[in-house]
Amino acid sequence: MLPALFLARLVLAAVLGAAGVAKLFDRAGTAEALAAFGAPRRSVTALAVALPVVELVTAGTLLPRRAAWWGALAALALLATFTAAVGRALARGQRHDCRCFGQLRPEPIGAGTLVRNGALLALAAFVAGAGRADPGPSALAWLLALPPGERALAAIGLLGLALLTVVAVQTFRLSRQQGEILARLAGIEDQLESGAGRPAEREEAAPPDKGLPVGAPAPEFELPDLQGEPRSLGKLLALGRPVLLLFAGPACDPCLALVPEIRRWAREHAATLTIALVSSGEAAANQAKFAGVAGDHVLLQRGSEVADAYSARWTPGAVVVGRSGRLASAVAYGDAAIRTLVAETASGSGAAANGHGQPGLRLLRHGPPGLGDPAPPLARPGLDGTPVDLADYRGRDTLVVFWQPQCPHCQRLAEDLRRWEAEPPRNAPRLLVVSSGSIQDNRALGFQSTVVLDEGFAIGKAFGARGTPSAILVDAEGRIASTVAVGARDVLALAGVVPIIPPFTREVR
């Protein structure tokens, strides 16, 4: 028993002594750690000195036989305090530096810290419990037993050893600081080389695309649901309600945060809106995250082909397809915009309430016409002098295209439109081109469709167009049936040229 008690005291004294010396050399770090453990800010500077002194005194008390038991009690109290502080911090999820051994071993607290403290606590308890009567031989007895001369030499030797320890600690500290400086320099060099000092530039970081123009035919698709059953846009529309396509993914946290609301929307608006969640990735992951979220309308893409066709490349995004099969909204991105879109669509104030929309989406009371408003007057002579009036085009959808012969973007689109005229898609609208420039320049375009001249862009302005090429759809009753499409992609979309998405089927095992 006595050798074990003696050994336990030596271990405790060595650990506490090392911790005390290390803390004295790292008083700033010790103060920081004490503050992190919850010590009052005003007293941490004083405590950063007092604590290592107490540790050193405790370590020293453990060595002589007479004081060893008291030293064990002090060690027990110290270690119990440390363990309680670490346990409380861990329970709060804090992971700050322990600084238990100053700069010697800076590390965040963790389960290992508790285990180490627990072991030391057990040693202190062992000495305090079993060593009250006899804690074992004195660790200093050999020194006291020496003749005076040798005792002085031994004391000088111990002092030298202590000095060497101090030098070793300082050297270790300096080497760490040097390593820190080198690492900082390396980091700065890396940042300079990679240009990380300013935001990197990447094509895919473009703000979310609002998608195809309202009024364009929605791209048809056929995707498997979570059970592998094929579901198409046509089948969803056959339910007789507008369809909200909600683009999401199992690894999209903002999408997962919306799941409870999607469940509620699907339940509360079942009579007015069909919600389909279009996801991607592994079926199992989707099953785990989205099973039953939108009834059985959780559909899986092969990749992102449907989202790409709708230009909804960020998630969560949502778009409404009206009962007519035309897009009834731009793509709404993020939880707030999706909530608004769902509320508007479910209440019937959005464009999806009827075939081509309602005046409810009109944003500018005194500006260009909104969805469902009568189209502005459009009466001009054609290139051959024949009077042309948009009112005469009633009975069939008409796409009014705004054009400039000298506009390079129009020139690039011209070939596509000529091909479209030669082979129009099913249910394609008629085309009426409103252009500027000379009769010769416009004749040179080679369009089969009627072209009228609009010098000064007055007609374009009346329709809300802001440049060329742009277009707007007017329905068979002469009402505005789309937003203004700008750019080749959107003009072609209103003309009925939409991406063809190959059907995707998935076997369920």
Next chain:
Amino acid sequence: MSPARHASIPQARTANLVVKPVAGEVLVYDLERHRAHNLTATAAAVWRHCDGRRTVPEIARAVAEDTGTSGDEQLVATALAQLARARLLEAPGAWAGVSRREALRAGLATAAAVPLVTTIVAPRAAQAQSLTCTVDATLCTGSCGAGNSCTGLSEACCAVVTGGTCCAVVT
């Protein structure tokens, strides 16, 4: 959950954010600040596990399972600090203070030096397309013909209207 515990557990922000996976990384677009952030696989895994219930050690273990790495807690702390600075965490102030210095002290020079979350911007031309203008705006000068095209408009040309010039943009 007590306020103290809540404050010490990171929670990912989800409001007004949209994401796009790109080649093993995740782009996050902040619809409020109109900034895009690129998350490395590690940062994305950390962000995904910030569910307001897991502590930092638990996140580290979950990240380790996801990525097959050692799931170092200091690396998680570094990622949390960078996510907080990008405003991708709720209560970011509680986490932004975990500094490179602490990671360096712990000997994680690589973690401290390598950005796990970077702010990125779209190329200039694409940015210009997102400009909005009214019918009577004069952002565009001149016409699109004869080499006098509208700078930054890759999809459409401005049109001269009565009383001014209007600018067409892809919105």
